[in-house]
Amino acid sequence: MELLTTRIDLDAIAHNTRLLKDLVGDVRLMAVVKADGYGHGAGRVAQVMAENGADCFGVATLQEAVDLRNEGIAKPILAWIWSPEQDLTEALSLNIQLGIPSVAHAQALVDAAVPARVSVKVDTGLHRSGVDEADWARVFTLLHEAEHLTVTGVFSHLACADEPDNPTNDAQAAALGRAIDLARSLGLDIPVNHLCNSPGTLTRPDLHHEQVRVGLALYGLSPLPDVDPGLRPAMSWIGRITVVKPIEPGESTSYNHTWTAEEPGWLAVVPAGYADGVPRSWQGDLQVGIGGKLYPQVGRVCMDQIVVSLGANEFGVQPGDEAVIFGEGGLSATELAAATGTINYEIICRPTGRTVREYEGGIDL
Ligand SMILES: Cc1ncc(COP(=O)(O)O)c(C=O)c1O
Structure with a gap:
């Protein structure tokens, strides 16, 4: 896997x-x-x-x-x-x-x-x-x-x-x-x-x-916000959650403790960091799709990992679940571009580092 x-x-x-x-x-x-x-x-x-x-x-x-x-x-x-x-x-x-x-x-x-x-x-x-x-x-x-x-x-x-x-x-x-x-x-x-x-x-x-x-x-992406003849985005970027853990009010996560929990809650760790193409500057702008619901990324983006706040984890997110950084089940590349101040062209060129490409559909080669 x-x-x-x-x-x-x-x-x-x-x-x-x-x-x-x-x-x-x-x-x-x-x-x-x-x-x-x-x-x-x-x-x-x-x-x-x-x-x-x-x-x-x-x-x-x-x-x-x-x-x-x-x-x-x-x-x-x-x-x-x-x-x-x-x-x-x-x-x-x-x-x-x-x-x-x-x-x-x-x-x-x-x-x-x-x-x-x-x-x-x-x-x-x-x-x-x-x-x-x-x-x-x-x-x-x-x-x-x-x-x-x-x-x-x-x-x-x-x-x-x-x-x-x-x-x-x-x-x-x-x-x-x-x-x-x-x-x-x-x-x-x-x-x-x-x-x-x-x-x-x-x-x-x-x-x-x-x-x-x-x-x-x-x-499958449009360069214009209101022009889309029925294109289908072809790329999703997905990490498998490695850790789910509780956090108490007043406790902080990731480097420099830039985010502190206000309520008891749960965090999920996604193995994608700036070495994989998630820029450190996306902190606070990124939302990750898990089970079809969006959760905020919190704290510093690290070299290999990001942390996501699951709130009370009412849907029972677990290690091994898919976390969509963009694509089906998460923000679209165009939405992520808007949230992070860039264009969808740049978003689809982002995945790098330890990212492995997998294909679905199409012809058998
Ligand atoms: C010379 C040239 N033609 C065509 C294209 C394709 O552009 P687009 O991705 O907007 O279709 C590019 C990409 O930037 C280009 O550099």
């Missing part, structure tokens, strides 16, 4: 993939599985996504792309975070497509003289990575002249897609339109262009182009 697990519902992943594929219709669905599939295990979830409508995959680094290919994903994979100094041999030999975010990256691929499929990541206003507008013509021309390179499209990333009314969205859309026009006027074919992440995909069907790049929504 594992003490600390993330439970991943592969049927939820399948459901979300089908739902999003239906929602975008003829538009290609790129499933974003960077950061180990947002903590869900990229290889396993990608298999399920591939069987339920994902047309291709997006990752950040070359190593993520190589790992995904080696785990049996045969569909196209695009990686967009790499350095021009990196050795590209393995990735290119595995037919990994590369996003080009600067002139130096374009030059590195021209110099590599190895056949490759590439997409140009243009900066349309995020001002992070992406080719600046002043360099678009230079990069498009460089790539067009390199016979070993095939440019599949241009793409860009929205800065404010989770604020649907922010005018930046339209400004970025217009800039991407200029990039597409320029690339075509310089002779590039670029059949597959893309801009939308999850919030863009859910709120701006007019910006879908030929492909959308969806991450968060595939894992």
